[in-house]
Amino acid sequence: MSLISRPPGSGRKKPFSNKPGGRRNDNNRIYNCPLPIVFWYPPPTRVRSLLGLLGLTLTKVETLQCHGVFDEATRSVWVSSKTDSTILWRRGFFGKGDLSRSEPSWLARQINSRRSGGNRLTAEEMTAKRRAERKQFKIDRAKAIAAVAAEAEAVFESEGRVVVPALSGPSIPSAATWKPAPAPEPPETPVTPQEEEVPQEDEEPPEDLEHLQLTLPEAFFLLWNFDCLTVTDPHTDELMTIQQIWIAFQTAQLTPPLPTSPKPPLQFDNPFLINYIVYHHYRSLGWVVRGGIKFCVDYMLYKRGPVFNHAEFSVVVCPVYEDPADQELSVVDIHNSAAFPWSWLSTINRVNTQVFKTLILAYVTIPARSRVSLEVLNSPACLQYYSIREVTVRRFIPARMRD
Template identity: 70%
Template structure:
């Protein structure tokens, strides 16, 4: 596991700065599958002329445990976690902002003395520096006001306090004060070397159900284990279990009753959207911090900021199906214009384009319920996109 060296603040949509070359090497593969080409030879040249190839696919075959409570799949093996994150940015560390780097942070605090920082530590340091800058600026402005009051009381001159100048720090000139060096701690026990207890990695990679099903169904590089027996689940078991996780809990008196699958199951709606954009080459991540459902990245979070923000809006092909639905889908009913304007304003401020993604739910009357027992039902769902831009007259006259 590598530690990330701190860099300067990113400018524009690009991120990483000095780390960009390392990121291009570490995150070179967009998917967990690797296409291995044989060394060039006369045989490969002849096969290439015939339109044939000896390229073979390397499949990592990772393992995860299905957790119905959190509606996610947990990958505890650190090698599998880092592989899925670095080859497609799948999942999220449950103790980290994105990449599962909890163990790296602990080792850094113990052995590195903070010389090499992870992305979480870099963000925390920047926020602390920004907070200290605001405090220093406020203190400088208060000192200028106090000096003006003293001059007025003693000399009778009215001086308008300035909000800028050499005495007031600005974002371009302010620098954090150097930390005083702490004296080395005196060891409690001399002449004896104490062995440090190894740190146990308690973090796991948390895959959403949409990410997990794409990895196991489309890429065939993930095995999902049953949480009770810890045995591999079949594709049909996984497909039904992922849908049941979003249904209302069954009554204790009906533990063996077969669950009634729904055409408007949230898992189906979200997987249709996730699969649609993943198949187009986008990296799809959750967008809850920007009040949306998903964010779209060109290459991944370590390269660029997200360009698009998605709001998923289910649409019933037959409006009567919504009246008898038990799922109570979010955004299925018409929402207020003020809500939409608020979401658009939030994402415009962070330079993201808002996209309304309409997912059409097939009518119950034209499809049998048994079709929901296999992924074949996804062919009856459709996706439509509407790009919403905030109109700013002063900027859009041309």
């Protein structure tokens, strides 16, 4: 997972993708590094061969440094630098733009909207275009079916013959034959000689108002495992240590009963701990982990990233208490900790099966207070007391699984 760039001659087969060739090549070039660290390999020399025999190497590791600000209200880390946002997104798909669906592309969308005839669209603009075309296709198909039905009614009234309206044929558009109608050209307006003489001033580019938001598990994964992120305290404007960040991320998830009340002490069932354990588990196995609220789950797992292929697996985090008595004494309202009904499981499984995703239930075992002291929560060393079990749930569909 940590191998970012390969030495010359160590090629790898390209994964299958249904994207056009030019766009696929651009994505392979832009997103060639899966993590914000780079391995630099020296050219093959005799010295390198001798060091290889001794178990040594001249490979250098470069860690890119990014900076963010902790925001307790949104429970996230804000990265305002455009350069840092680009690094974190293109090297691992970390975070999301606060004004975008995923990739921070608000500025590019604003620039494209000002240009006339811009050919290169952002990911959000392409999605919006496909949705508009799909909606128009359904409207055109419904109109064509209604016209065929009206023609059958006219034949019955005039000739008395019963004609069954056809739902397919040359007059009924299908997904393979339908094409969007070309956009009408705007009418030409005559230009006066005075307007031709006035030079057109270049518009100033809009100010980038978007920042990258990192979830707490994403931020801690970057700063603890790769040391490529620094976090600033918004109240003191000073850099926070790992221990301070660890405590602050846990405290942000504990909501006091009243705004003036002190926050409760750290708990083993803290939502940040539960979610970070699952996030770290799949990231360490090489998966790209993204939020899955769109499909009613906690996480989505991608092989390379959302710009290459769709997610293959969806993950639901299910906390399990080692000691059931701890759940009764808990002050944290963590979701999925109680036994969920079969209707809930059937609904989520059906939603993910329809989009060709495999549902995974990740059971995180919370250690018992009688076995482990709460003092271990002051450092990330407490993660050794947690464990994960995975259960794959598949929906039986007779029409698909008959063969």
